[in-house]
Amino acid sequence: MNIVMKWIHLLGSPPYFYRFSGKLLPWLTVICVGLLVWGLYGGLVQAPADYQQSDAFRIIYVHVPAAWMSLFIYVSMAIAGAIGIIWHVKMAEIVCITSAPIGAMFTFLALVTGSLWGKPMWGTWWVWDARLTSELILLFLYFGVIALYRAIEDKRMAARAVAILALVGLVNIPIIHYSVEWWNTLHQGPTVTKFDKPSMATSMLIPLLVMAIAFKVYYFIALLLRMRTELLQRERNSKWVKELVGLS
Amino acid sequence: MKPIRRQRLLLIIAMVAAIMGSVAFALKAFNENLMYFYSVTQVANGESPDDQAFRLGGMVVEGSVKRPGEGLTVVFDLTDYQSTVTVKYTGILPDLFREGQGIISTGRLDADGVFIADEVLAKHDENYMPPEVADSLKQSDATNQTGLNR
Incomplete structure (x- = not known):
């Protein structure tokens, strides 16, 4: 087994994961705040006004990264779920279920x-055009995932x-992405996520990409925090949690 | 990979593929209903419904916007660069409405083939640039891109 595989196996151990993520979180927070300040200043102050929509277009710096994240988190959630089913990895099940509220938040x-x-x-x-409707269905899918998990008592069963x-x-994910190309919609077509060169001036595009990375780091932080809470709850009777809170 | 795990992996792949396939067929069947608007050519070919309201999308023809009378009534031509339909609308237009702009309008055709609109929504395209860039592009006459006639 090489060193990377060894490390991934180590991360599957709750106490090791808890300690490691605790050390990682402050750094991620600094990176996330830095990127957010850069992206928001670049987008709201430095970027030029749009030729058609003037300053109103600046909401793009929140809207588009949030929409990208709503799709990205859903795919991560489904992949983690599949890993949980196939290999019965407890940590993957936790990634799957703790991603849902964060994804729902970004979709909203x-x-x-x-x-x-x-x-x-x-x-x-x-x-009710195809893009808006399919994105609304994504929100309901996230709600369904959260509700289903809460409804089943046995948490391993619920995760499956x-x-x-x-x-x-x-x-639903390819439907959301291609809805603006397959059907006539009121929503515009893709500006950045297409094979052509992005139809956006570079001075406007850079803050948008910075915001997208900032949102990704935010997801990672929120995920780690939620995973830590879930782990403490699930393993509340184990030795390492009791030692951590000073009970034994 | 252990046989049981491989089996589970294949099962998941088969399930996702089957769902994607069946949804693709369902969407293909409902394709017409998922179109948010009819194009001007479709209306000119008589593909739009006669007895009910529908949405019409196109570009406002340059120099065609007229305001007959004192009120809020506005008359303009809508085109998709193949056919043209005259639209009549009474009400407040969105900020982005202007000549050469893509719009989507709800209403119905009257006996003379004029589209009587109840609602006009502005569609903006996927291009974002500073005004100076847009001006220089216009001068070199390269801005003939819209979100509507793709």
Whole structure:
């Protein structure tokens, strides 16, 4: 077994993971805050106004990274769920279930900022076009995952049921991404995530990418925090948790 | 990989593939209903419904916007660079509405083939740039891209 595989196996051990993530979190927080300040200053102050939408386009610096994250977290959740089913890795099950509330939060943020953007630009808060509807279904999928996990008493069993639901819902991800190309929609087509060169000026694009990375780091922080809580709860009777809180 | 794990992996792959396949067929069957709007050419070919309201999408023709009378009524031509339909609308237009802009409008055709709109929504395309860049592009006449006639 090489050193990388050894390390991955070590991370599967709850006490080791707890200690390691505790050391990682302060650094990640510094990186995340730094990227957020850079991205927001670049997007809200430095980037030029748009030729059509002038300053109103700046909501893109929250809306688009949040929408990307809503898809990214769903895929991570489904992959972690599949690993949990196939290899019965407890840590993967925890990644799967703790990702759901974070993903739901980003989906909600994307829907709300989109709505706030739609009113002044399109002239409406909401339309039932393919992009908006499929993104709303994604929010309901996240809610379904959270509710299903809460509904089943045996948590190992619940994690398996949740993983199946997450894998079934995976079909929605390409639909969301390609909805603006397959059908006529009010929502615009892709600006950045396509094979052509991004149809955005570089001075506007850089803060957008910085914000996207900042949101990814935020997801990682929120995930680690939630995983640590879940681990303490699940392993509350084990020796290492009792030692940690000074009970034995 | 142990046989039981390989079996589970294959089972998951088969399940995801089967769901993707069946959803693809379902979406193909409902393709018409998932279109948010009809294009001007579709309307010109008589593909749009006569007896109910529908959405029409296209570009506002340059120099065609007229305001007959004092009120909020506005008349303009809508095109997809193949066919043209005249649209009549009474109400407040969104900020992005202007000539050469893509819009989506809800309403129905009257007997003369004029589209009587109840609602006009502005569609913006996927291009973002500073005004100076847009101006220089316009001068070199390279801005003929819209989100509508792709």
